[in-house]
Each structure stands twice: as C-alpha cells, then as structure tokens.
Amino acid sequence: MNCVDVKLFMKRVGKILNLVAIIALWGLTAAFKLVDEDRNATQPTKSEAKQTIPDLTGAWRVDIQQSDGVVIPTYFILRQSGNIIDGTVSIKATVDLPIRNPRWEDGDFLFGTDWNISYRLHPKDEGYTVTINYGNGLEKGQAFRIPEVEAVSPKALPIPGLVNVPSNGAAKTPPMGWSSWNHFGNRVDDAIVRKAVDALVGSGLARLGYVYINIDDCWQGNRDAEGNIVPNKKFPDMKGLADYIHSKGLKLGIYSSPGPRTCGGYEGSYGHEEQDAKTYAAWGIDYLKYDWCSAQRMYSNSQVRAVYQKMGEALAKAGRPIVYSLCEYGIDGVWKWGQKVGGNLWRTGYDINDSWKRMAEIGFNQDQYSSYVGPGHWNDPDMLEVGNGGMTDTEYRTHFSLWCLLAAPLLAGNDLNTMSPETLRILGNQEALAIDQDPLGKAAAPVIKVGDIQIWVRDLHDGSKAVGIFNLGDVLRKGTLNLPDIKVNGKQKIRDLWLHRDLGKFTSKFDYEVPSHGVVFMKITKSYLAKKR
Numbered sequence: 276m277n278c279v280d281v282k283l284f285m286k287r288v289g290k291i292l293n294l295v296a297i298i299a300l301w302g303l304t305a306a307f308k309l310v311d312e313d314r315n316a317t318q319p320t321k322s323e324a325k326q327t328i329p330d331l332t333g334a335w336r337v338d339i340q341q342s343d344g345v346v347i348p349t350y351f352i353l354r355q356s357g358n359i360i361d362g363t364v365s366i367k368a369t370v371d372l373p374i375r376n377p378r379w380e381d382g383d384f385l386f387g388t389d390w391n392i393s394y395r396l397h398p399k400d401e402g403y404t405v406t407i408n409y410g411n412g413l414e415k416g417q418a419f420r421i422p423e424v425e426a427v428s429p430k431a432l433p434i435p436g437l438v439n440v441p442s443n444g445a446a447k448t449p450p451m452g453w454s455s456w457n458h459f460g461n462r463v464d465d466a467i468v469r470k471a472v473d474a475l476v477g478s479g480l481a482r483l484g485y486v487y488i489n490i491d492d493c494w495q496g497n498r499d500a501e502g503n504i505v506p507n508k509k510f511p512d513m514k515g516l517a518d519y520i521h522s523k524g525l526k527l528g529i530y531s532s533p534g535p536r537t538c539g540g541y542e543g544s545y546g547h548e549e550q551d552a553k554t555y556a557a558w559g560i561d562y563l564k565y566d567w568c569s570a571q572r573m574y575s576n577s578q579v580r581a582v583y584q585k586m587g588e589a590l591a592k593a594g595r596p597i598v599y600s601l602c603e604y605g606i607d608g609v610w611k612w613g614q615k616v617g618g619n620l621w622r623t624g625y626d627i628n629d630s631w632k633r634m635a636e637i638g639f640n641q642d643q644y645s646s647y648v649g650p651g652h653w654n655d656p657d658m659l660e661v662g663n664g665g666m667t668d669t670e671y672r673t674h675f676s677l678w679c680l681l682a683a684p685l686l687a688g689n690d691l692n693t694m695s696p697e698t699l700r701i702l703g704n705q706e707a708l709a710i711d712q713d714p715l716g717k718a719a720a721p722v723i724k725v726g727d728i729q730i731w732v733r734d735l736h737d738g739s740k741a742v743g744i745f746n747l748g749d750v751l752r753k754g755t756l757n758l759p760d761i762k763v764n765g766k767q768k769i770r771d772l773w774l775h776r777d778l779g780k781f782t783s784k785f786d787y788e789v790p791s792h793g794v795v796f797m798k799i800t801k802s803y804l805a806k807k808r
C-alpha cells in the first residue's frame with residue numbers, strides 16, 4: 276500500500292468507527308431512558324412522591340378474617356392536609372386511639388398507637404393492603420373506604436334508673452375453677468375446654484373446689500335472624516358442652532360485654548342483654564364474666580353502674596342462678612356498688628400478666644378495697660398465672676398465698692394437662708385453699724410494711740388468723756415478728772401452710788426467714804383454741 280492508499284484506508288476506518296459510535300450512543304441513551312422510566316414506575320423521587328401522595332382523608336374499614344370464621348373489623352378515620360395526616364384508629368371496633376407517628380415509607384403509609392400496635396397501609400387497587408402488628412403477631416386485611424358514620428361509635432342505649440338488684444345467693448365463698456384466657460387466649464375451642472374439664476377432674480383439683488370451667492373471650496360467632504347469639508365454629512354445640520361439664524359435677528362460665536364488641540372484637544351483648552341472658556340460661560351457663568371493652572366508646576364512667584345493672588337484672592330474670600362477674604377494671608369504685616347490681620365479684624384493676632412485676636403490682640395494692648368483700652361478693656384481682664412459666668415456683672407460691680389471703684376468686688389460668696407436679700401442689704394446697712374459702716369472708720390487709728417486708732393478716736371464722744410474711748426484695752430477709760403488733764396476744768400455735776408443719780408455740784416473738792420474692796404463709800391459732808380441736 277502506498278501513502279495515498281493508507282490515508283484513504285484510514286479515512287474509511289474513521290467513518291465506520293464514527294458510525295459505530297453514533298449507533299452505540301443512541302443505544303445507550305435509549306437504554307438509560309428505559310431504566311429511568313422503569314424506576315419512575317416503582318420508586319418516585321422525593322419531589323414526585325410529594326405530588327403523587329394520595330389523599331387518605333375519610334373513613335376506612337379493614338376486615339380481618341379469623342380462623343374461627345368470624346370477621347373482625349378495625350376502623351381508621353384519617354384527615355390529611357398535604358403530607359400531614361392525623362386521625363384515630365378504632366382497634367377491633369373496641370377502643371378509639373389517636374394515631375401516632377404517621378409517616379410514609381417506600382410508598383406505604385405507617386402509623387402506631389399508644390398501645391403496642393402498629394399499622395402499615397400498602398396501596399393496592401382502589402384501597403390498601405393493611406398489615407397490623409400486635410407486637411406478638413401480625414394480621415393482614417384489605418382496607419376500603421366507608422361512610423364515616425359507620426366508623427364512629429354506635430349510640431349509647433337508654434340506661435335504667437339505679438335500683439338494688441336482689442342477691443342471687445351464689446358464690447358464698449370466692450369462686451374457684453379454671454379460665455381459658457391466661458394460657459389459651461383466642462385459641463380456646465371445645466376440645467381445649469373438654470380437656471381442661473378432664474384434667475380438673477383427673478388431677479383431683481375439682482374435688483378440692485375448682486368447679487367453674489370458664490370460657491373467656493373469642494367463643495362468639497354472629498347473631499341469627501332473630502338476634503340470638505350463635506357460637507363460632509370452634510364451639511359447635513354449647514348446650515352439649517354444658518351437659519358434659521354438668522355430668523362431671525362442674526359448672527360452665529361464659530364471657531360477654533355490654534358494648535357491641537368484646538375486647539377481642541367479637542360480638543358483645545349491646546342491645547341484646549335480656550336475650551343473651553335467656554340464651555345462657557337455656558344452654559345451662561352458670562357464670563358470666565361481663566367485660567366493659569367497647570362499652571367505653573359510648574358510655575361515660577358515671578354510667579357504668581347502670582349499664583352493669585341492666586345485665587344484672589336480665590340475669591335475675593333468666594331463670595337460673597348465674598354468678599355475675601363484673602370486669603370493668605375498677606372504674607367508678609365498683610367495689611362500692613358491685614353488689615348492688617347483682618355482682619358476685621368485680622375486677623379491681625387492669626389485666627394481670629405472667630410476670631412477677633405485674634402480679635406484685637396488682638396483688639400488693641389491694642388493701643384499699645379489702646373492707647368491701649363478704650360472702651357472695653368479692654374483689655377480683657384477676658385470674659391466676661400459676662404454672663404459666665413466667666415466674667419461679669417461689670413467686671407462684673407468693674401469688675397464690677396472696678390471692679388466698681385476699682379472699683380472691685381462684686381461677687387457674689394455666690394448661691392443666693401439662694402442669695408440673697409443683698404447679699399441682701401449689702393449686703392443690705388444701706391448707707391455703709381453706710384460708711381462701713374461709714366462711715367469714717374477710718380479706719387480709721397489710722399490718723406491717725417495712726422496707727421489702729410486708730405482713731398481711733386475715734381474720735378467720737374460728738378466731739385464728741392467716742398471716743403472710745412477704746419479701747418483695749431481691750435478697751433473702753431475716754427478721755422478728757412481734758406478735759402483739761398484729762394483734763395476737765397470749766400463747767399461739769403457728770402452722771406453716773406450705774411446709775404443712777406445726778412450727779411450735781409462741782408467746783410474743785416469731786423469727787422468720789423469707790427468700791427473695793417469697794412468703795412465709797401461716798395460720799396462727801390461740802393455743803387453747805388449737806387444743807380444743
């Protein structure tokens with residue numbers, strides 16, 4: 276190739292390279308455009324997101340399908356101004372709470388509540404997929420718009436003028452039995468209840484007085500065309516279950532609310548009080564726990580008594596003695612009027628859980644109500660947690676001793692089929708049970724509180740006293756109880772109710788040693804009385 280040929284060759288190569296470069300550039304630009312379009316479709320930039328944020332203002336309903344076939348609604352009422360959103364959530368249509376920390380994340384709308392429950396709304400079709408995080412589990416449903424009037428609380432019903440409902444003559448001593456709630460929660464079903472019945476009988480606890488088998492929340496289905504409450508599919512035959520329980524010499528308890536919804540979001544007795552009382556009687560129900568729950572959406576605290584009286588009167592007319600358990604967490608000083616609405620027991624506060632902290636917080640603060648109890652009407656510091664695993668056996672003995680001293684209802688809340696021998700020994704301690712069931716029906720009060728030590732004393736029908744020396748602290752404590760300080764004078768016989776042993780005779784002083792979170796639970800009887808027996 277000569278010099279001219281080389282130049283010509285280079286020129287041609289240059290043209291070809293230019294063409295290739297132009298094509299490559301065009302290709303790249305097109306590709307980038309595609310990627311960019313794709314990114315826009317799923318991930319708006321901040322400024323684009325601002326423009327496309329939908330207006331959530333209005334009322335929304337999320338239906339959550341439960342495994343028992345029941346659909347439980349939750350409502351949101353939201354107000355949006357630009358990016359700022361405020362509003363309320365009506366959790367399971369039971370309690371209205373303001374939404375907290377509302378925010379957008381990846382195109383989803385999130386908010387929390389003062390309870391440990393949070394919500395995530397993810398856009399889908401015309402509405403949103405909602406994930407509800409209860410802290411101990413998730414639920415998913417679809418939110419759709421509804422008229423606001425459907426999301427607000429139904430109206431309060433007319434309430435009766437106050438009267439005294441005559442006593443039903445039941446619960447002369449604090450009710451004893453088992454309840455499904457503390458261990459099984461919303462999993463309760465017919466098989467679990469029957470197994471509890473068999474375990475109560477098989478373990479010997481039924482013979483010691485544990486006779487009530489109480490189905491707590493989550494048994495309800497919907498109402499039939501006549502408005503009668505129908506159990507959900509987990510309880511195919513409530514009357515058959517009651518017959519089975521009665522055939523074992525036991526009694527059946529059930530649960531409802533004066534509001535439209537129970538605390539779990541199930542059907543309550545709102546507007547169906549008499550009808551439900553009759554249904555319970557027809558099934559053979561012996562005990563009703565009536566839980567305030569959604570009634571708080573429509574009634575004020577000063578109306579609680581009249582609202583409970585309404586069901587008290589309905590039960591009185593139902594044609595069957597039904598123990599009436601008021602569960603309204605102590606609102607409006609229920610201990611002062613619970614008996615007047617026909618109540619046999621009433622919760623004095625909010626829920627227990629299976630921890631030393633909560634049990635002790637409830638149990639050691641019951642002294643303010645102790646003077647209100649007596650045969651047929653009892654303070655209820657809540658159901659037992661003994662055997663559920665969150666406390667040590669020492670702590671469960673303290674829990675049980677305190678409940679016996681308080682003349683509290685003893686509703687075992689554990690799985691009776693898997694309980695340890697020690698749990699059975701605690702629940703089955705006959706000497707402790709005799710204190711709880713003492714016919715005088717007085718509740719203990721703390722006579723001494725010094726540092727970590729609290730000494731609670733209960734008068735018994737035979738003139739003797741039940742005494743609990745409790746150590747609330749973290750280390751073992753030793754000390755001396757001056758018997759005259761708890762109004763005990765003269766020679767006394769002291770019996771340890773956990774060791775099941777007489778500790779001897781004492782005239783003025785008793786030396787004790789109590790482990791951390793433990794108790795010395797004893798019966799003190801005047802020596803001459805003890806001899807007579």
Ligand code: GLA
Binds near residue numbers: 537625
């Ligand atoms: C309330 C009551 C509990 C239990 C649950 C059931 O929290 O206080 O004892 O009955 O409702 O939902």
